[in-house]
Amino acid sequence: MSEAAGEPVWRKWHDDGQPVRLGVSACLLGAEVRFDGGHKRDRYLTDVLGVNVTWLPVCPELEIGLGIPRPTIQLRGGERGDRLVLREGGEDLTDAMRAYADARTAELDALGLDGYVLKKDSPSCGMARVRVHGAPGGMPQRTGVGHFVQALERRMPLLPLEEEGRLNDPPLRERFIEAIFSRNRWRVLVSRGLSRKSLVAFHEAHKMLLLAHDESIYRRLGRLVGGLGQQPDEEIYASYGQLFAEAFQRRATIARHVNVLEHLFGYLKKRVSSVEKREIASAIAEYRAGRVPLIVPISLLRFLVASHDVEYVRGQLYLEPHPRELMLRNHV
Ligand code: SF4
Numbered sequence: 001m002s003e004a005a006g007e008p009v010w011r012k013w014h015d016d017g018q019p020v021r022l023g024v025s026a027c028l029l030g031a032e033v034r035f036d037g038g039h040k041r042d043r044y045l046t047d048v049l050g051v052n053v054t055w056l057p058v059c060p061e062l063e064i065g066l067g068i069p070r071p072t073i074q075l076r077g078g079e080r081g082d083r084l085v086l087r088e089g090g091e092d093l094t095d096a097m098r099a100y101a102d103a104r105t106a107e108l109d110a111l112g113l114d115g116y117v118l119k120k121d122s123p124s125c126g127m128a129r130v131r132v133h134g135a136p137g138g139m140p141q142r143t144g145v146g147h148f149v150q151a152l153e154r155r156m157p158l159l160p161l162e163e164e165g166r167l168n169d170p171p172l173r174e175r176f177i178e179a180i181f182s183r184n185r186w187r188v189l190v191s192r193g194l195s196r197k198s199l200v201a202f203h204e205a206h207k208m209l210l211l212a213h214d215e216s217i218y219r220r221l222g223r224l225v226g227g228l229g230q231q232p233d234e235e236i237y238a239s240y241g242q243l244f245a246e247a248f249q250r251r252a253t254i255a256r257h258v259n260v261l262e263h264l265f266g267y268l269k270k271r272v273s274s275v276e277k278r279e280i281a282s283a284i285a286e287y288r289a290g291r292v293p294l295i296v297p298i299s300l301l302r303f304l305v306a307s308h309d310v311e312y313v314r315g316q317l318y319l320e321p322h323p324r325e326l327m328l329r330n331h332v
Pocket residue numbers: 024025026027028033034035058059060061062119122124125
């Protein structure tokens with residue numbers, strides 16, 4: 001993992017042989033697999049995110065043999081929608097979908113997934129707020145979860161999930177993409193063979209990114225790494241992987257970003273001129289007030305870190321945790 005000059009920080013922790021791999025509702029990529037033979041292509045997924053990830057498209061309804069065109073199905077009963085049934089006639093598909101979804105999600109898990117993008121409102125693929133029908137003529141409740149998603153949650157409870165529409169929301173998009181890239185880095189590390197040394201280096205590089213998401217987990221991970229040698233390595237690796245994934249379920253808020261920016265500024269204070277100090281303090285204040293996006297203080301910090309060659313900060317993934325062209329920090 002040597003640091004090539006000019007290489008973005010995130011690059012050296014990823015591996016072209018193990019790209020970020022996402023499951024996706026096949027209709028979102030333009031496959032004509034919907035009940036009426038149509039699709040729901042999402043341009044952000046195909047034209048922007050798709051350049052940086054590998055997709056594993058799945059259409060659960062087609063794969064359980066419902067065909068195209070097919071009758072409409074819906075969730076019925078219970079808060080999350082206990083049963084999956086044909087709207088006309090009421091044939092119950094719950095057991096067939098469950099058997100298929102448990103086997104398919106096990107297959108996806110074995111391939112290695114970093115996240116999943118789901119089609120909203122679908123009784124199979126919807127992540128939340130799917131209509132659940134009760135008594136005939138009654139109003140459906142928007143409390144359901146698609147049955148394929150329920151299987152994903154059973155199999156991979158910490159897998160980052162997101163719906164296509166929500167990815168238009170910049171903070172939700174940033175949280176999801178940070179989570180999938182982070183999960184991929186952990187998978188790459190594990191596949192290369194974990195060691196005490198590699199875990200310490202991984203943790204060091206992620207410190208500020210973790211702090212931006214969850215300070216309590218950041219501290220617990222620090223204690224875990226500090227305890228290497230005092231309990232079996234395998235136990236530490238397993239706990240680290242679990243907690244690391246949990247950290248990215250929490251969103252990095254403006255307040256948490258400001259906390260991290262000030263931490264990083266602290267490392268630079270002794271190296272930079274008074275003019276540079278004023279500039280960075282002002283960029284952080286402007287960001288805190290919501291007048292400039294996160295990319296402004298980050299770019300300034302990156303520049304100062306490179307000019308003053310502050311090695312510890314230069315290696316922090318927080319400064320650049322994913323490809324720049326995704327422009328995630330231009331909007332949060
Ligand atoms: S929402 Fe899911 S089940 Fe429906 S067409 Fe898209 S991929 Fe298939």
